[in-house]
Amino acid sequence: MKTFEEKFTAWVDGQLAGKELADFEASLPDKAAADEEKRDVKKLGSFLKHELAGDRLSNADFFNHQLRERIARETADGNREGASSGWWTLPRLVWSAATALAIFLIFAITVTREQNTGDQSAYLTQILNARVDPAINPNASVTMFETQNKAVTVLWTEGLQSLPADYAAR
Amino acid sequence: MQTEATPAQPDVSEPDLIKRCQAGEADAFDELVTRYRTRVFAMIYNMVHNEQDAWDLAQESFIKAWKSIGRFRGRSSFYTWVYRIVMNVTIDWLRKRQVKGAGAEFDDSIQLKEIDPASKTVPKADPPPHAQMERDEIRARINKAIDQLSPEHRAVILMKEIEEMQYHEIAETLGCSIGTVMSRLFYARKKLQNLLRDVYENV
Numbered sequence: 566m567k568t569f570e571e572k573f574t575a576w577v578d579g580q581l582a583g584k585e586l587a588d589f590e591a592s593l594p595d596k597a598a599a600d601e602e603k604r605d606v607k608k609l610g611s612f613l614k615h616e617l618a619g620d621r622l623s624n625a626d627f628f629n630h631q632l633r634e635r636i637a638r639e640t641a642d643g644n645r646e647g648a649s650s651g652w653w654t655l656p657r658l659v660w661s662a663a664t665a666l667a668i669f670l671i672f673a674i675t676v677t678r679e680q681n682t683g684d685q686s687a688y689l690t691q692i693l694n695a696r697v698d699p700a701i702n703p704n705a706s707v708t709m710f711e712t713q714n715k716a717v718t719v720l721w722t723e724g725l726q727s728l729p730a731d732y733a734a735r
Numbered sequence: 736m737q738t739e740a741t742p743a744q745p746d747v748s749e750p751d752l753i754k755r756c757q758a759g760e761a762d763a764f765d766e767l768v769t770r771y772r773t774r775v776f777a778m779i780y781n782m783v784h785n786e787q788d789a790w791d792l793a794q795e796s797f798i799k800a801w802k803s804i805g806r807f808r809g810r811s812s813f814y815t816w817v818y819r820i821v822m823n824v825t826i827d828w829l830r831k832r833q834v835k836g837a838g839a840e841f842d843d844s845i846q847l848k849e850i851d852p853a854s855k856t857v858p859k860a861d862p863p864p865h866a867q868m869e870r871d872e873i874r875a876r877i878n879k880a881i882d883q884l885s886p887e888h889r890a891v892i893l894m895k896e897i898e899e900m901q902y903h904e905i906a907e908t909l910g911c912s913i914g915t916v917m918s919r920l921f922y923a924r925k926k927l928q929n930l931l932r933d934v935y936e937n938v
Contacts, residue, residue: 570921571914577924578895580902605932606924610896612935613927616877617897620777628772628790629765632797636761639798 577606702726749813756804764801771817772797774898778818779825781897782889784878792828796821811907818908822890829886873934880930884923891916892923 572589575581581589593599622628704724711718747766755763775796780789799820807816881889890909894900906913 567914568918571917574917574921574924605928608935609924609928609931612931612938613877613892613896614899616873617781617893618777620780622773622776622793623786625769625772628776628793629768632768632794633761633765635794635798636764636801639802640761 577603750809753804753807753809753813756801757807761801764804767813768797771814774814775817775821778821778893778898781881781893782825782829782886784882788828792825793821796824799824812904815904815907818894819910822908826886826890829889873938876931876934880927883930884926888919888923888926891919892927895920 572581572585576586576589590596702725705726706723708721708723709718710721749767749770752763752767756767772793776789776793779792779796780786783789783792796817800817803820807813881893884892887909891905894905894908900908902913902916905916909916
């Protein structure tokens with residue numbers, strides 16, 4: 566017991582003994598007033614017990630009857646639920662798995678297609694008429710990539726045997 | 736807790752009945768209900784003050800007890816276990832109905848300086864003439880006073896004063912500490928003293 570309220574309640578109900586009781590009573594500022602308060606609490610308790618303890622359940626047998634019916638009904642409902650839940654074990658489980666797989670595949674294909682379409686539409690690609698001497702670089706090709714808003718342009722050269730001397734000088 | 740005066744099968748022990756209930760025997764549960772129905776109903780009625788509501792809540796409590804009796808391990812007495820269900824059902828119902836009255840002031844954090852336990856409490860209401868005070872009027876005053884307690888404070892004072900349960904039994908029933916029980920009891924008594932002094936001093 567830590568608080569005054571706890572100790573006071575224990576004191577009123579006769580739950581304190583020995584040193585605890587002596588210490589508590591010594592701590593009371595007005596022992597006579599506290600004793601009177603204790604008698605008052607006891608009186609309240611007796612009053613409540615006298616006035617409230619006599620309540621009886623009318624139609625007690627009907628109470629049991631109604632309860633038995635409810636229990637029987639709920640037990641029957643529970644059995645029905647249990648029986649129907651067995652259907653999940655095989656056919657419904659297989660169907661559910663197949664449906665989930667199909668939905669996943671459709672979703673995955675759709676997303677992949679959209680991504681590809683996005684890649685193509687984001688850039689323009691054109692093969693340029695390469696200004697490369699075919700004698701020196703017979704397999705050379707130049708490709709230009711640029712974004713649609715032309716913020717970035719990339720020239721991609723392949724097959725060059727050597728860079729033109731004037732280009733290298735720049 | 737006392738049981739009804741005339742149980743249907745007084746020779747059958749409670750542990751036997753519980754075992755039979757756990758095996759799914761509804762008749763055994765019916766016998767347990769017969770033993771505790773009056774006390775359970777009275778306890779709920781004293782908290783909600785309406786016969787029909789008390790009936791329904793008692794039914795719901797016993798249904799829950801039946802459904803979960805398989806988990807009863809006998810670590811506490813059966814009535815403490817049943818009372819715990821009863822209190823959960825009733826306090827939940829009271830909270831939903833927001834029947835809290837003036838219970839807000841019954842916060843356990845209230846400091847001692849706010850209430851002097853040795854002080855003489857003064858009734859707030861004018862006392863009606865003693866000669867005209869019928870039993871129904873007394874009951875109405877008590878109900879009105881209890882309505883001003885929070886559900887938890889109602890439960891504590893009714894279990895202590897009416898059921899004469901020990902602190903540890905109340906704590907177990909409500910799932911709180913013994914200190915909390917004692918603290919709630921202190922404030923519930925104070926409140927009822929304030930509200931009912933004129934009644935119980937003149938009866």
